[in-house]
Amino acid sequence: MRSGGFCEPRDCRKHCACPYGSARTERVTAASWMSLGKCPECEDQRATDPRSTGGSDPTTAQVCVFVSRREEPRAESARALLCPVAMASGWLRVSALMQKYRSPLLISTCSGLFGLNLVQHLVPDQTFCSLYQAWSKGEPVQLSPKLEKLFQQVLQDYCVSSPQKFLAFASFGFHPVGAGLPLLPSGVHVGIPANFNSSEEDTTGITDRTIFINGRAVDWSSATGTALRHALVLSEPAQKFALAREVARLDGCLPVLSAAVAPACVGGVWVYSVLLKQVFGLHSGPMVFRVAVNALSLCLGAVSYFLCSDAVGQFVDYSSDRRAAAVSPLYANGGVEFYDKILSRNRTLRSLMGQKGEEMYAPNGNLFPANLLQLKHAPYTARRDGIQAMITQEKA
Structure with missing residues (x-):
């Protein structure tokens, strides 16, 4: 770490294994340094204004520059891959809960419909x-x-x-x-x-x-x-x-x-689903076939x-x-x-x-x-x- 408080590549690798430690470095001016912010991985606000601390010349400081042109698309693609996985995981959790409590859910739904009609x-x-x-x-x-x-x-x-x-x-x-x-x-x-x-x-x-x-x-x-x-x-x-x-x-x-x-008829839907899955052996089959049967x-x-x-x-x-x-x-x-x-x-x-x-x-x-x-x-x-x-x- 230099006296000006800048996060150098070797410091990130040493202290927080920041993946940006191997990022491209370049000489920046004080005006461009003010827009860098913190290290996105270690969340350490190491970049302070050298003019207030009396540090080295910011025009010659070699700092870790987070190149958004290269890293942001990579993060966006990772989030795009994780969204369907998260949705599928949520659907599996809901499906597991419905499978576990299907009898109480079926009874309460049928009772609610019967009372609503009466x-x-x-x-x-x-x-x-x-x-x-x-x-x-x-x-x-x-x-x-x-x-x-x-x-x-x-x-x-x-x-x-x-x-x-x-x-x-x-x-x-x-x-x-x-x-x-x-x-x-x-x-x-x-x-x-x-x-x-x-x-x-x-x-x-x-x-x-x-x-x-x-x-x-x-x-x-x-x-x-x-x-x-x-x-x-x-x-x-x-x-x-x-x-x-x-x-x-x-x-x-x-x-x-x-x-x-x-x-x-609501109870009949459950009976249809169970019978069809049992006849075609889909209880342990692919999810696509089970969804089609439902x-x-x-x-x-x-x-x-x-x-x-x-x-x-x-x-x-x-x-x-x-x-x-x-x-x-x-x-x-x-x-x-x-x-x-x-x-x-x-x-x-x-x-x-x-x-x-x-x-x-x-x-x-x-x-x-x-x-x-x-x-x-x-x-x-x-x-x-x-x-x-x-x-x-x-x-x-």
Whole structure:
């Protein structure tokens, strides 16, 4: 080390084995020396201003010059090689943890999905009712005594074991909606729309409401408005069937079956992965093949979810219809009328909504599928024909 405090090549090699000890040296001026900084390996601030220490002439000092033009690309290439290795190491650690705790992770994931799908049925008064509650002038609409009496009559006709667990409220829309499980303290909540207050003689429950379609209010005196009003008016048997359908779905705890589809498919992904790896002997094979098998298992799980949710949804629809229509022939005839009115309403909405209506509704009034893999609901024509077949069979 010279008196000026500069780090010479031999000093770096002697004290800290600095790889820059063999670097190219050159004579520098005091101005260029000020930009050198410290030795990058030993981190020793040996370069001090010789003008303040009274050292040798900085213009003649032979110092260790760190040539960035040669060393920085070398460091960058080393970091570029280490990044994929670090990422692969992190992925291996995560994979090892998932392999070690796969059973708790699978159970917690399936339980979380099951609870998430059932949340509106677990606390319907705080979630479902707040979403579907009808409002008028900033106040929640109260259910009319007429509809409350009708609802209690449906519960009596259906022979519900715990009628005190079933509550009704005024909802918006044109169809009854419901959520909840009779086994839970929160019970079952069924929403009844305002058009159920209307009849052929009194349509105030419909005509006193303003319905906007494509930004324009429906003119109830026009031909399409008259057709829509006629489709929204239901007879008492049709109203009873619509309510009994919701009661049958919730009283049979069918929402639990629908909520179990997603967790079952998540468990199916794990089963697919294990079976495929075992069949092809990939548990100790290359990682690329295992990743490909996992991706294939995810695709199979997604397809299984769409198909199973479709099948379960249609089973719930048909089962609810059969249970409601089996109450009495009056309810069965009301079911045929109910679905006829739905098809008529959808055909009218198709003409009123223009291009959007043609994309949403079929010419016969059925809903178009949500996508190529999922129908979501059973066709209304099939549900009507199913009830009609029950009536024909009963008569025979």
